[in-house]
Amino acid sequence: MPAPCIACGHEAAAPLLDLGDIPASGVFLESPDQAPATVRLAYAFCPVCGLIRQRGAPAETAYAGADRATARRQFAYVHDLLRRTAALAPPGDGLVLDVGANDGAFLDLAARAGYRRRLGVEPSRACAAACAARGHAVVAAPLDRDTAAGIRREHGPAAIVFCRHTIEHVADPLGLLEAAAACLAPDGLLVLETPHAAWPVAGLRVHELWQEHLFVFHPANLARLLDRAGLAVVAAEAYRHDGTFDQVFWARPGLAARPDTPPAFLEACRALGGRFAAFAAGLRHRAAGWPRPVAAMGAAHVQAHFLLFTGLGAVVDHILDDDPRKRGRWLPVPRPVPVIGTAEGIARAPATLLETAFAYPDWTRQVREGLGSAAVAVDPYAGVAWDPDGAGRKP
Ligand SMILES: [Zn+2]
Structure with missing residues (x-):
């Protein structure tokens, strides 16, 4: 018997999407003969x-041993996020926590904004060490009830708890929010950032679903979950950025309304399996006419998933990526495709460029210009119309 919904308590769940057995993300093969581990x-x-x-x-995911201190870029909207946060909780000597502080890049920005007492909370030992090396105080642990109690004892209540791109990764999101609430002063502020469910569900960016994302939130069910943790939403924003669609909530201790999820979003969840299958079939049909060889851009989990879920991995001859940990290896999508650097990729003159560098438009432009008119450029999401429904505006 499945556990009830953590946001609304409803007992039964409905299937959204079954992506099957796929190679575990982040796995690169040393040779094309190697068989990758798979996950369902x-x-x-x-x-x-x-x-x-x-x-x-x-x-x-066991983040304690994970080392990916350079994995997260700070998107341009982070400055708007800090500006809006400062309007609700002005810089000064109040304690500022960053939960999932990674390598401390965001705490650098908080320091520059004038927040003088900062503490990172980061379960990855490697990331915590990188964060400390940048001069920030760090608790090398996941945020749970015990960590929260320890932080309060040692540092007092927090004026702000930032929790960015963390809640979707944890098995107990309510426990995380309760621990964040336990850190906050009565007039403290939680700043919660997480991917917006409309991006995969309405925008068909199904590649954003991956094994490390255990939950994907719509603003309405996130507000309900915050309420269950004793936090009331005071402001919310959806940020459309290159290749992403994220939401940010500002919440304070207190009780608030529990909004209903728009019926159109629930309908989009029901329809997603059929819509995505039709989208993928259309791409595979077009791919039969693409001149070979075909190069795709990026070997991160989003591109691996895009190629796996659409079936386009079968027609890709090379994947461009300049990350030295990926270049020279093979990415299973599911057949092994060699990963080569940008310069080599341009030199090999692919006849079709599959524009899968979703979050990197400048890189896409650079490769397209490098190839000139010799290659056909394909943006797989060109023409995918969608309504973010519940995000409040069309991106
Ligand atoms: Zn529910």
Whole structure:
């Protein structure tokens, strides 16, 4: 018997999407003969509030041993996020926590904004060390009830808890929010940032679903979950940025309304399997006419998933990526495709360029210009119309 929905308590879940057995993300092969480890990836959604969660009993990634201190870029909207935060909780000597502080890049920005007492909370030992090396105080642990109590004892209540791109990764999002609430002063502020569910569900960016995302939130069910943790939403924003669609909530201790999820979003969840299958079939049909060889851009999990879920991995001859940990290896999509650097990729003169560098438009332009008119450029999402529904505006 599945556990009830953590946001609304509804007992039954409905299937959202079954992506089958796929190579584990982040796995690069040393040779094309190697067989990658696989994981089962499937999602369900709550038919009442639309909360999306991974099916089965997915294990939370063991971040303690993970080393990816350079993995997260700071998007341009982070400055708007800090500006709006400062309007609600002005810089000064109040304690500022960054939960999932990674390498401390965001704490650098908080320092520059004038927040003088800062503390990173980061479960990855390697990231915590990188954060400390940048001069920030760090607690090298996940944020849970015990960590929260320890922080309060040692540092006092927090004026702000930032929790950016962390809640979707944890097995107990309510526990994380309760721990964040336990850190806050009575007039403290939680700043919560997470991917917006409309991006995969309405925008068909299904590649954003991956094994490390255990939950995907719509603003309505996130507000309900915050309420369950004793936090009331005071402001919310959706940020459309290159290749992403994120949402930010500002919340304070207190009780608030529990908004209903728009019926159109629930309908989009029900329709997603069929819509994505038709989208992928259309791409495969077009791919049959693409001149070879075909190069795709990027070897991160989003591109691997895009190639796997659409089936386009079968027609790609090279994948461009300049990351030295990926270049020279093979990415299983699911057949092994060699990963080569940008310069080599341009030199090999692919006849079709698959524009899958979703978050990197400048890189896409650079490669397209390098290839000139010799290659056909394909933007797979050109012409995908969508309504973010619930985000409040069309991106
Ligand atoms: Zn629910």
